[in-house]
Every structure is written in C-alpha cells, then in structure tokens.
Amino acid sequence: MPGGRVMLEVRGPSVNRSPCELCALRERPLCMAQNTGRWPAAVSRISVPVGAVVAYQGDDAKTIGTVVAGILKLVKTLPDGRQQIVGFVHPGELFGRPHAEQSDCAIEAATDVALCVSDRHAYERAMAIRPELEHQVLLLTLADLAEARTRELILGCQTTQERIASFLLITLRRRLRVIGGLASPGQVPVVALKISRKDLASYLSTSIETISRTLHQFADKRIIGLLDHEHFAIRDVDGLKQLCGLAAEDLDIFAEPSTKIAAPQMLVV
Amino acid sequence: MPGGRVMLEVRGPSVNRSPCELCALRERPLCMAQNTGRWPAAVSRISVPVGAVVAYQGDDAKTIGTVVAGILKLVKTLPDGRQQIVGFVHPGELFGRPHAEQSDCAIEAATDVALCVSDRHAYERAMAIRPELEHQVLLLTLADLAEARTRELILGCQTTQERIASFLLITLRRRLRVIGGLASPGQVPVVALKISRKDLASYLSTSIETISRTLHQFADKRIIGLLDHEHFAIRDVDGLKQLCGLAAEDLDIFAEPSTKIAAPQMLVV
DNA sequence: CGCTGCGTTGACGGCTATCAAAGAACGTGG
DNA sequence: CCACGTTCTTTGATAGCCGTCAACGCAGCG
Numbered sequence: 045m046p047g048g049r050v051m052l053e054v055r056g057p058s059v060n061r062s063p064c065e066l067c068a069l070r071e072r073p074l075c076m077a078q079n080t081g082r083w084p085a086a087v088s089r090i091s092v093p094v095g096a097v098v099a100y101q102g103d104d105a106k107t108i109g110t111v112v113a114g115i116l117k118l119v120k121t122l123p124d125g126r127q128q129i130v131g132f133v134h135p136g137e138l139f140g141r142p143h144a145e146q147s148d149c150a151i152e153a154a155t156d157v158a159l160c161v162s163d164r165h166a167y168e169r170a171m172a173i174r175p176e177l178e179h180q181v182l183l184l185t186l187a188d189l190a191e192a193r194t195r196e197l198i199l200g201c202q203t204t205q206e207r208i209a210s211f212l213l214i215t216l217r218r219r220l221r222v223i224g225g226l227a228s229p230g231q232v233p234v235v236a237l238k239i240s241r242k243d244l245a246s247y248l249s250t251s252i253e254t255i256s257r258t259l260h261q262f263a264d265k266r267i268i269g270l271l272d273h274e275h276f277a278i279r280d281v282d283g284l285k286q287l288c289g290l291a292a293e294d295l296d297i298f299a300e301p302s303t304k305i306a307a308p309q310m311l312v313v
Numbered sequence: 314m315p316g317g318r319v320m321l322e323v324r325g326p327s328v329n330r331s332p333c334e335l336c337a338l339r340e341r342p343l344c345m346a347q348n349t350g351r352w353p354a355a356v357s358r359i360s361v362p363v364g365a366v367v368a369y370q371g372d373d374a375k376t377i378g379t380v381v382a383g384i385l386k387l388v389k390t391l392p393d394g395r396q397q398i399v400g401f402v403h404p405g406e407l408f409g410r411p412h413a414e415q416s417d418c419a420i421e422a423a424t425d426v427a428l429c430v431s432d433r434h435a436y437e438r439a440m441a442i443r444p445e446l447e448h449q450v451l452l453l454t455l456a457d458l459a460e461a462r463t464r465e466l467i468l469g470c471q472t473t474q475e476r477i478a479s480f481l482l483i484t485l486r487r488r489l490r491v492i493g494g495l496a497s498p499g500q501v502p503v504v505a506l507k508i509s510r511k512d513l514a515s516y517l518s519t520s521i522e523t524i525s526r527t528l529h530q531f532a533d534k535r536i537i538g539l540l541d542h543e544h545f546a547i548r549d550v551d552g553l554k555q556l557c558g559l560a561a562e563d564l565d566i567f568a569e570p571s572t573k574i575a576a577p578q579m580l581v582v
Numbered sequence: 583c584g585c586t587g588c589g590t591t592g593a594c595g596g597c598t599a600t601c602a603a604a605g606a607a608c609g610t611g612g
Numbered sequence: 613c614c615a616c617g618t619t620c621t622t623t624g625a626t627a628g629c630c631g632t633c634a635a636c637g638c639a640g641c642g
Binding site for chain 2: 101102118120121122123124126127128130131141142143144146148149172175178179181182183185186188189190192193194195196197199200201202249289290291293294297
C-alpha cells in the first residue's frame with residue numbers, strides 16, 4: 045500500500061515564486077493575490093502519493109495550501125471507526141483551516157497529488173496584511189459552505205440511486221467546465237473517475253456493493269456505459285438529470301469553484 | 314397559521330445605531346466591527362413571526378443580517394418537494410449570502426425572531442472598506458463550514474437514534490455556553506426546545522414519528538425526562554454521550570459560534 | 583503459482599419511512 | 613364555561629430500501 049504520513053516541510057522564510065511562473069493555476073484570483081508584490085509567506089511545492097495522509101483529524105493545523113493537481117479527500121471519523129468523506133479538494137481549491145488551532149478532519153490524498161503549501165500562521169499574517177487575499181479566501185470558503193449545505197440536502201433527502209446519479213452529473217459538469225464544454229452536441233462524454241469505489245461509497249454515504257449494483261442498473265437502462273472500472277460514458281444526460289432529482293441551482297454549486305482552471309493536461313507539476 | 318412573506322425594508326442611507334446601544338449582542342466582534350466609526354450601511358431592526366419567510370430559495374440575495382433573538386431555519390427544497398433544513402441560525406449569527414446573486418436556500422423563522430438587516434450590496438461595500446468586518450465575516454463563515462461538515466458526518470454516518478442523541482447534547486452544550494454552565498454539579502438541566510417536531514425531523518433527516526418513538530425510548534431508559542412537549546430534562550449526560558457516538562471535537566463545533574452571548578432573558582428586542 | 587486487493591453478484595435481515603388512527607393540546611366562538 | 617375544529621403528538625402495523633455477510637471472478641505482482 046502506498047502512502048503513510050507525509051511531512052510537509054515549508055522551507056525557510058525566503059520567497060519562492062519560481063514554480064508559479066509555469067503553473068497553469070497562476071491566474072486564479074487566489075494565486076494572483078498571493079503573487080502580487082512580495083509574498084510574506086514561504087510557499088513550497090510538494091508531491092504526495094495516493095493514500096498518504098497530509099493531516100490527521102485533531103492534529104495541530106500547521107499548514108494551508110492549494111491543490112495544484114490531483115484530488116484530496118477530507119475525512120471525518122467517528123470514535124467507533126465509521127468514516128465519512130465530507131469533501132474533495134480539486135485543483136485550484138484551498139485546504140486547511142485558517143484561524144483554527146486543530147484540524148477538524150483528516151486530509152488524505154485520494155489520488156497522486158501536487159500541492160502548494162504554506163505555514164498557517166504565515167498565511168494568516170499575509171491575510172491580515174493583504175485584504176485582497178483575505179477576500180479571496182472568504183469567497184472560496186463561501187463556495188465550500190454552499191457545497192457542504194447542498195451535500196446536507198443530498199445526504200439527508202436523497203435515495204442512494206439519486207445520490208449516485210447526482211454525483212455522476214456533478215462530476216460531468218465540473219469536467220466540462222474545466223475543458224470548456226463538448227466539442228459537438230451529439231458527442232458522448234466519458235468521465236474518468238480516478239477516485240476509488242471505497243472513497244466514492246464513503247462520500248455518498250453508501251456501500252461499495254450498492255454503488256456497483258446501481259451503476260450496473262444505470263448501464264442496463266442505457267443511461268451510462270461502463271467502459272472499464274474507472275471510465276463511464278454518459279450516454280443520456282437528461283435521463284441522469286431525471287434520476288438525480290436535484291434543482292439546477294444545486295447542481296451548479298459544484299461547478300463554481302473550478303471555473304477558469306486550464307485543462308489538466310496543461311498543468312505543470 | 315402565522316407567517317407568510319415578510320418584506321424586509323431597509324430604510325434610507327442614514328446611520329441607525331440607536332437599537333444597538335441597548336442590545337445584548339453589541340459586544341460581539343461582528344457588531345463591534347459594524348459599530349466602530351461611521352457605518353456605511355443602514356441597519357434596520359425588524360420582528361418576524363414564526364413561519365414567516367424571509368427569503369425564498371432562488372430569490373435575489375438582497376439582504377444580509379444577524380439574528381438578535383429567536384431562531385431562523387435554512388431550508389433546501391428538491392424539485393419534488395422533499396425538504397432538508399441545512400442549518401439553524403442562532404442569536405449573534407449571520408444569515409444571507411455575501412457576494413452571491415441568489416439565495417441557495419429559503420430562510421424562514423423557526424420561532425418568533427428579531428433580526429438586524431442590511432442591504433447586501435451596502436454590506437459588501439462596508440466589508441471592502443473595513444478589513445476587520447470582512448475578517449469577522451470570514452470567521453463566522455469558517456464556523457458555519459465546520460458545522461456543515463460535521464452535519465455531513467452526522468447525516469451520512471449516524472443512525473437516527475444517534476442523530477437525536479447528538480442533537481440533544483449539542484443543544485444542551487450551546488445553552489450551557491450561553492448561560493455559563495450549571496449552577497451546581499448535580500443539577501439536572503432542562504432544555505426548552507422551541508423548535509417544532511416537524512423542523513426537528515427535517516433537520517435530523519428523519520420523521521416526526523421516529524423522533525417521538527426515540528425520545529420515549531430515551532425516557533424509558535431514564536436518560537431524559539419528558540416534562541412536556543418542548544421541555545426535556547437531561548438526566549444522564551454521560552449516557553447521551555455514549556449513545557451519540559460523536560467525538561468531543563465534533564460536539565464542540567456547534568458551541569463555538571454562541572460564545573460570549575449574554576443569556577436570552579437579558580436581550581433587548 | 584499463490585496471494586492480495588478490488589469489483590461484482592446473491593441472499594438475508596434490520597432499520598425506519600409510510601400509512602393509519604386515536605389521543606392530547608390549543609385557540610376560537612358560542 | 614363548554615363545544616368544536618385544528619394541529620400536534622403518540623402509537624401500532626406494514627413494507628421496502630439498503631447495509632451486511634458471503635462467495636466468486638479478475639487483475640496485478642512477488
């Protein structure tokens with residue numbers, strides 16, 4: 045099993061801007077706010093393998109950072125061991141808890157991941173000095189909050205089938221935003237799901253068995269095509285919309301934070 | 314049935330500070346930030362009866378405000394009518410969506426409520442001018458996010474019994490924070506639950522029947538005492554903790570935002 | 583070749599939503 | 613003060629979704 049704990053070393057007090065100059069994310073408002081003028085917090089670029097733990101639940105909250113490539117998962121664990129993934133962190137999004145002494149959930153790599161990390165206290169000082177940075181952090185936090193509340197709706201009200209349909213649609217929308225839409229109207233999009241079945245089950249609050257059964261039900265109805273274990277052809281988007289039962293505004297919430305990110309192929313990691 | 318829609322009128326551009334001077338909430342950081350120096354946004358104090366709708370899901374997000382007394386509920390509705398209460402807003406907390414054009418959930422009065430409201434755009438201008446105000450809004454938003462994610466855990470992982478036990482404990486803790494703890498160690502605290510069974514069911518993602526059954530199960534085990542329909546004596550806090558299955562850190566998240574509020578009896582509304 | 587991890591498929595049982603109906607509480611008007 | 617309708621709560625019976633357990637197929641790998 046790959047992974048284990050990762051030591052996030054944030055080196056020295058020196059400004060480290062070289063990785064940013066080639067980074068596809070550098071025009072995101074958050075990065076812009078970080079890179080305008082002299083940046084008072086050191087930033088380190090690190091790579092983390094699948095399964096590695098960036099922070100444990102209850103740890104001192106030492107770092108704040110952004111995901112450059114790959115996907116992080118935020119995991120909450122009950123005392124008896126049951127786990128819930130409360131969110132994924134996609135490229136361009138922030139992770140870590142500003143102004144909190146402890147991490148309220150574990151942060152783990154759901155795929156191989158490239159991160160940009162800073163010391164939390166340094167980051168907080170930077171926010172205090174630069175209102176435009178704090179403003180960008182506020183915007184991202186508001187987006188996270190909207191997403192978390194939509195997930196309360198999904199977890200609280202929807203059947204397992206609806207949750208899975210919602211997830212497929214939400215993932216499709218996010219990807220289409222990233223690559224800027226379909227090439228032709230009739231084109232069948234294929235979602236490459238790098239997330240494991242186990243994580244998917246935890247995120248959707250169900251079991252891997254139910255996920256497997258439901259996906260095959262969808263395939264039988266010709267709504268999706270199962271190309272292999274991690275590639276799904278979305279054959280009937282309208283059928284999925286009907287099955288998911290979500291309002292358009294709730295579907296869109298998940299697409300917001302990813303706007304303006306270049307296609308992953310162009311990322312320099 | 315009381316209620317119906319409420320028109321939130323925010324009067325003129327004049328500074329309106331008189332209600333604040335007698336308000337028990339005036340020393341909260343948010344209010345301090347609002348009341349230091351000249352406040353560029355007009356603030357109106359309004360009263361809203363139970364059941365009244367302050368904003369509909371999908372409405373233009375016109376206002377931002379704080380709850381002075383009573384409880385607001387944030388309600389999300391699926392196209393087929395199923396509803397989920399995604400959060401309650403307690404005295405001293407903020408409601409409304411800064412920097413969003415539309416409300417992503419309905420805002421309704423779960424009890425009779427007193428509010429302090431401002432025009433959203435004026436509030437945003439005030440935040441832009443005053444970093445300390447934006448900072449307070451960020452802190453409140455981060456607290457809301459932590460709470461929403463703990464609710465993902467509760468809704469996703471816990472049984473109905475555990476959710477109800479969690480809710481009782483969380484409510485107890487919130488109240489104890491507000492009034493500053495128990496008078497004597499052996500004292501049995503009584504929680505006055507002003508929220509209707511229907512709202513409770515929606516918040517905990519269950520049915521009123523199951524809530525009724527579960528509360529009576531707890532009463533049979535001598536864990537709580539049912540004084541009347543809205544008063545619960547918490548006889549065995551440790552028993553509740555065991556039943557709820559939450560870690561201390563997740564329980565505490567819900568107590569944070571209420572810190573430093575004076576007892577409700579002292580509120581001037 | 584055996585082992586391990588992952589996905590799939592089948593059978594079973596429990597939790598809990600739903601339906602239904604009766605009882606309690608409340609406000610209203612006579 | 614009482615009759616009455618309305619709303620909320622309680623209690624019982626039923627059914628269904630879906631989590632759990634178990635077994636199997638399959639791929640990767642030392």
